[in-house]
Amino acid sequence: MIIRTRWRSFFQTVTLHLGAAALVGYFAFQGYNGQYGLLARRTFEQQHADLTQERDKLQAQRKALQAKVALMSPDLVDADMLDEQARALLNLVHPKDLVLLRVPGGPQAN
Numbered sequence: 001m002i003i004r005t006r007w008r009s010f011f012q013t014v015t016l017h018l019g020a021a022a023l024v025g026y027f028a029f030q031g032y033n034g035q036y037g038l039l040a041r042r043t044f045e046q047q048h049a050d051l052t053q054e055r056d057k058l059q060a061q062r063k064a065l066q067a068k069v070a071l072m073s074p075d076l077v078d079a080d081m082l083d084e085q086a087r088a089l090l091n092l093v094h095p096k097d098l099v100l101l102r103v104p105g106g107p108q109a110n
Contacts, residue, residue: 032038071078072085086092093099 030037034040068081070076071081
């Protein structure tokens, strides 16, 4: 009977330690690989950097478009902008203009 209580005490201790180790292991695994773990944080940071870069690019495009629209506002009309838009809409060219023809579907120059 004393032997049984010693074995029981030994197995209870081992079971307690294994259970605690499993619990610590589970939380360590989730802390590294889980939905909000270290690997997920790296992914979130990369997505944040990509989206920030895209946002900055779109803001620059918006500022360029706003500047172009401001040049065509009724209060202040830029002669060059008006001339460029009129020629583009009417497909007219001044006889002294140099015309560069582009191949359709070819590389576009910005």
